[in-house]
Amino acid sequence: MALNEKLYEEVKKIFTAYLERKELRKTPERFAILEEIYTRAGHFDVENLYISMKNRNYRVSRATVYNTLDILVDCDLVTKHQFGNNLAQYEKSYGSKQHDHLICTDCHNVLEFCDPRIYNIQKMVGDLLDFSIMHHSLILYGACNKEKCENKKSK
Amino acid sequence: MALNEKLYEEVKKIFTAYLERKELRKTPERFAILEEIYTRAGHFDVENLYISMKNRNYRVSRATVYNTLDILVDCDLVTKHQFGNNLAQYEKSYGSKQHDHLICTDCHNVLEFCDPRIYNIQKMVGDLLDFSIMHHSLILYGACNKEKCENKKSK
DNA sequence: CTCGGTGCAAAGCTTTTGCATCCGC
DNA sequence: GCGGATGCAAAAGCTTTGCACCGAG
Numbered sequence: 001m002a003l004n005e006k007l008y009e010e011v012k013k014i015f016t017a018y019l020e021r022k023e024l025r026k027t028p029e030r031f032a033i034l035e036e037i038y039t040r041a042g043h044f045d046v047e048n049l050y051i052s053m054k055n056r057n058y059r060v061s062r063a064t065v066y067n068t069l070d071i072l073v074d075c076d077l078v079t080k081h082q083f084g085n086n087l088a089q090y091e092k093s094y095g096s097k098q099h100d101h102l103i104c105t106d107c108h109n110v111l112e113f114c115d116p117r118i119y120n121i122q123k124m125v126g127d128l129l130d131f132s133i134m135h136h137s138l139i140l141y142g143a144c145n146k147e148k149c150e151n152k153k154s155k
Numbered sequence: 156m157a158l159n160e161k162l163y164e165e166v167k168k169i170f171t172a173y174l175e176r177k178e179l180r181k182t183p184e185r186f187a188i189l190e191e192i193y194t195r196a197g198h199f200d201v202e203n204l205y206i207s208m209k210n211r212n213y214r215v216s217r218a219t220v221y222n223t224l225d226i227l228v229d230c231d232l233v234t235k236h237q238f239g240n241n242l243a244q245y246e247k248s249y250g251s252k253q254h255d256h257l258i259c260t261d262c263h264n265v266l267e268f269c270d271p272r273i274y275n276i277q278k279m280v281g282d283l284l285d286f287s288i289m290h291h292s293l294i295l296y297g298a299c300n301k302e303k304c305e306n307k308k309s310k
Numbered sequence: 311c312t313c314g315g316t317g318c319a320a321a322g323c324t325t326t327t328g329c330a331t332c333c334g335c
Numbered sequence: 336g337c338g339g340a341t342g343c344a345a346a347a348g349c350t351t352t353g354c355a356c357c358g359a360g
Contacts, residue, residue, distance in 0.1 A: 080239075082237040082238075082239050082241075083237075084235075084237050086237075086241055086243070088241075102280060102284060102286060102288075104286070105289060111284060113280050113283070113284065115276050115279070115280065117272060117275070117276055118276065118293075120272070121270050121272055121273065121293075122295055124270070125257060125268050125270065125295060126295070126297060128268070129257060129266060129268065130299065130300045130301055131257060131259070131295075131297040131298065131299055131300060132297050132298045132300060133257075133295045133296065133297035134260060134296050134297050134298070135295075135296050136293065136294060136295045136296065137292070137293070137294045137296075138273075138276075138291065138292070138293045138294075139291060139292045139293075140277055140280060140281070140286075140288050140290075140291045141288065141289050141290050141291065141292075142281060142286040142287050142288035142289050143286065143287045143289070144285065144286055145285045145286060145287060146285055
């Protein structure tokens, strides 16, 4: 995990600077949560993260996980998604290419894709309606045409 | 509300046909909910709808509202949105132009806009990843540049 | 030493479920 | 009359809140 360790060292600096600027305390829990996020892969929800940390015998509470995630979202180190199932999904966002999501309506797998044209739309709509667009969420929903999708028959 | 009444007559036919095709019962509750949705305007959530119907002295249960909304979403007469606040928002979708949403990060107002280029992205990503994209959700988040936004100072 | 942050548990909210009753077909 | 649909209330999940205690500054 040398690569992820290096990534964590980088975001740790950013997070530290953010906490100092906002006059928030640099508690060990906050850094432990950041580390857990940046050394694991893919999307996760609060329960995932909480269980992972418990499994490492790290003492945290769900309340602190929620609180810290809010902070991390605010300083753009983590992105929060609502994929339609009333369950917030999170994802580390520093050092990864900006992307959007495609969700399989059969097996609910989440795929990622990039398309630069979304920025043009974002910019044009912002200009048109006189808004400063900060970010966006684009989710495509569709059925995989390949046979490999295991839930295909359940349709 | 003559226009909305006419619109309701139209969707009523579509809904009836759908229920017959799926061999679902044509209960008065289902049509009452459809009518309530198509004679009111804008976005709504389950509680809104439930209260509106109660105020009209119509006897429904939340369970039936949830159940019926699922059916209406399935037959494309209603669209379901997750705007990030753990609260499903719904919107009638027949007879209105397809659109996406822009949410003000200051006052949380929801604006609508149209951009045909999203279809191109949708189609291209579908072709590329071999998916049949059925629908999408695009939400832009930004701050209104005008002074009229009442929550501006709270920033 | 102060007071922001944490852990724990309780409360809050939206949504789902179980079951008796009702009514469309 | 059968079996799907409804109403009601209880239960289930995710998230927030209250409070006593802890520890960063």
